[in-house]
Amino acid sequence: MERARAHRRHLRNWTGRSWIGGAVAALSAAALTITGLTGTAQAADINVAKNGGYESGLSNWTCSAGSGTTVSSPVHAGAAALQGTPSGLDNAKCSQSVAVQPNSTYTLSAWVQGSYVYLGASGTGTTDVSTWTPGTSGWQQLSTRFTTGASTRSVSVYTNGWYGQPAYYADDLTLVGPDGGGGTDPGPQVPATPGGLxxxxxxxxxxxxxxxxxxxxxxxxxxxxxxxxxxxxxxxxxxxxxxxxxxxxxxxxxxxxxxxxxxxxxxxxxTSAGGTDPGNPGNPSVPKHAVTGYWQNFNNGATVQKIRDVPSQYDIIAVSFANATATQGQLAFSLDPAVGYASAADFKADIAAKKAAGKSVILSVGGETGSVSVSNDASATAFANSAYSLMQEYGFSGIDIDLENGLNSTYMTKALRQLSAKAGPSLVLTMAPQTIDMQSTSGEYFKTALAVKDILTVVNMQYYNSGSMLGCDGKVYSQGSVDFITALACIQLQGGLAPSQVGIGVPASTRGAGSGYVAPSVVNNALDCLAKGTNCGSFKPSTTYPGLRGAMTWSTNWDATAGNAWSNAVGPHVHSLP
Structure with a gap:
């Protein structure tokens, strides 16, 4: 969701800067190999690389210009991985000299993560090799093979990033082939007993x-x-x-x-004695079919309103947004004077009144420029603790995840689990991913949603600012149509989310987003198509989903600017679904 402007740009089909493309094109085809090569190693073959899991820091490795370090997150396996950070004219090359045998074949592999990550070997005595990936948000295995020359006794294996790109990560690097006299790493040892429980x-x-x-x-x-x-x-x-x-x-x-x-x-x-959760007294339950609206804690040209002014058609009101602090993962919230509250107490009273009327008021985390980072255990705990503290302070019924600048499924799942343990079963947990985030179950957002499915209220994907996308039938659909909404919702429904956890997110007016606005009638037709099998376009789901949760809009303020036309039309329709 947008903080300061009425639209957000989303970068799609990016091919990289022209100078990067030229550099890649200039690489010799003979020097590049395809990832995922397989082969049958002889029985005597061993892993001749040392400390390829980086469990011993940078022992055996040399990184250019001090560009390398080891980190505890992200890791592919074990407790550590390599982080290489390019800067200036340095591409963060980390290399190791390995003893090999002449006239022998070796397979080099590593797991990598990041933008423009290279894996290669030089000094082979024959044809030096490298392989690369243009970018990945998760771990990807690179692999290549080479044969040593007649007098080659050592080769250099390496990883590197690319100029001007962010840090990359590497883990579990191996070079498998005949022992060149250097031996191999000793096998793993049974770990020590954990302390500090x-x-x-x-x-x-x-x-x-x-x-x-x-x-x-x-x-x-x-x-x-x-x-x-x-x-x-x-x-x-x-x-x-x-x-x-x-x-x-x-x-x-x-x-x-x-x-x-x-x-x-x-x-x-x-365990505690039970009873009413002191942090969320009187949390109402979310209705079977619900309308979600984002309330702007800032003035960007839309109608400025207080929580009390939000129409009763909205069942979930997401206060936008929580802010990041200097402590990784920690959240903070403060009222913007532009929204007109005389005091925080007045704001809290409005929240309490909405809850008394059966509405859920939650705190949204992120937005277009939000940069809350949860990427390790400490930040996950900081997220959960601070989110729960804000729920207690203001009376929020839960939180909304609207992180549009990256999400780590492993640690966000931990954070939400910890928050759920604190807040109890009345926690309202919603998400608002962009369309690209829910195209595949392998995406970090989708993985997070499935990992917390048992405590998840609804995913209101943003069906706007996205251009064309694939539907669940493999066809491409353009935004702004019934087919675009239904065919993309189908991906979530077939991918593992319950119908009650799927909502349709759209702008409340043409000014609410850069592109993708649809008339309320189109939203209602899409709801009918998914829930009842009627009013579909060319795409019709193979089954109906009468338990579909409902719809969401950005924002209640832009809705008010347009005379509440969106909530007056979509609200009653959602509430009348079967």
Missing amino acids: SVGSVTSSSVTLNWGAVSGATGYNVYRAGTKVQSATGTSATVTGLAANTSYQFQVSATNSAGESAKSTAVAGK
């Missing part, structure tokens, strides 16, 4: 546990009364399904491919 937040049915990271561990097992109850990849977990006002004993162990450590010293955690 402690109890975090508790509810009447859950206990959150935290512990210290263990070097070389790839996961952790959580035990209750000596019985394993769940696994975790990070250093926290929330054990659910517990009885109220009951004490439990917990332990945790560390695991990797070599085995499992001993269990930690036990800690006791007691």
Whole structure:
């Protein structure tokens, strides 16, 4: 959603700067190999690269201009990965000299993440090789092969990024072939026992546990009364399904491919007595079919209004937006004087009045320029703690995730799980991804939605500012039509979300977005097509979804600017769905 202007630009089909394209085109085809090469290694072949998992920092590696470091997140496996940061005329090349045998074939592989990441080998004595990816938001394996020359005894293997591009990441690099005399890394060792196990937040049915990271561990097992109850990849977990006002004993162990450590010293955690959640007193339930509207905590030319002015057709009001602080993952919120509240108490009173009328008022995180980053365990905890604190302070019923500048599914899932454990079952959790974010279940937004499906209220995807997109039938549809809405909603419905978790997000007026506005009648036709199989365009879903949640708009302010035409037309239609 837009903070300061009425439209947002979304970059699609980007082919890169012209000078990057020229540099790539200039690479010799003979020097590039296709990723994913496979081959049958001889029995004597070993991994002759050292510290390819970067578990020992940068030992065995040399990075140009001090461009390399190791990080704990993101990692492909283990507890560390390489981060290379290009700057100026340096492309963040990190290399290692490896002993090899002459006239021998080797396979070089690594897992990488980021924009323009290269993997290669030089000094082979034959044809030096490299392979690359133009960019990936998740881990991708690169692989290439080469044969050493008649007198080659060592080669240099390397990764690098590209000039002017962001940091890249690499992990689990291997060079498999005959031993050149340098041997291989020793096999993994069973990790040490985790320390620092402690109890975090508790509810009447859950206990959150935290512990210290263990070097070389790839996961952790959580035990209750000596019985394993769940696994975790990070250093926290929330054990659910517990009885109220009951004490439990917990332990945790560390695991990797070599085995499992001993269990930690036990800690006791007691659930709360239950009853009304003190942080969210009187949270109303969201109706079966609901209308969501974003309320602007700023003035960008739309009608300025107070929460009390939002029409009653809106069931969920998303206050836009929470802000990031200097602490990664932490949220803050303050009223903009431009919206006209005399005090924070007046604003809180409006929220309480809406809740008394059966409406949910939630806090939206992100927006077009929002840059809240949740990419490690500490930031996930900071997110959950600060979000819950704001819910308690203002009376918000939940939060909305509207992060348009990147989202890490692993750690956002952890953050939302921790928040859910604090807020309890009355938490209202919504999302507003862009269309590109929900094209595939492999996308970070889609992965997050599916990972928190049991606590997710609704995903109101933004069917605007996107141009043309693929529908679930593999055909391309242009925005601004019934087909565009129904064929893209179908992807979410077939991808694993429940109908009750799918909503249609559109602008309230032509001024509410840069492109993609549709008349309220088009929204209603799309709702009918999905819920009842009527008023469809050329695309008709193979089944109906009568439980479809409803519709969302940006924003209640732009709706008011247009005389509330959107909510007056779409609101009653949503509420009359079967």
